[in-house]
Amino acid sequence: MIKGLYEAHLPVSNLEKSIAFYKKIGLILDHIVDNKIAFLWVEENKSWIGLWETDKVNIEYHPSIRHLAFQVELEDLKVVVEWLKEKDIYAREAFGFKPVEPFVMARNDYAHAKIHFDDPDGNSIELICKLPNPRNITNRMYLSEWENLNKTD
Structure with missing residues (x-):
């Protein structure tokens, strides 16, 4: 349906x-x-x-309202911080991660890499992609750390 x-x-x-x-x-x-x-x-x-x-824009932000997440490809997410800066848009801290690069939030069977920024009214925008998690990692970490842990030799 x-x-x-x-x-x-x-x-x-x-x-x-x-x-x-x-x-x-x-x-x-x-x-x-x-x-x-x-x-x-x-x-x-x-x-x-x-x-x-x-004029109702100043509703206090909460993740359950005023938030959009757009799906992107991993390769695009890897360059997103610079891509945003070129557009005079700046990533923001989220979940304790500094906006220096995307970060990963993992579950047993999958993970998501993401970055957050705000629109001109403080609405939360997220760029996100789903990742496989073959090692069943459950820690949160920066994307570069995730890739190092999941390197195949």
């Missing part, structure tokens, strides 16, 4: 500024409604986000 996530929505204080930000990270503007709502494709004709200009 359910095939995936089609849309998610975020509050923004300045629609024009937010559209520019999301276009900068690769989303594609589809349309604007009443100069207050914008829809941008994450994957064209598959998934998008809605940005709603409102």
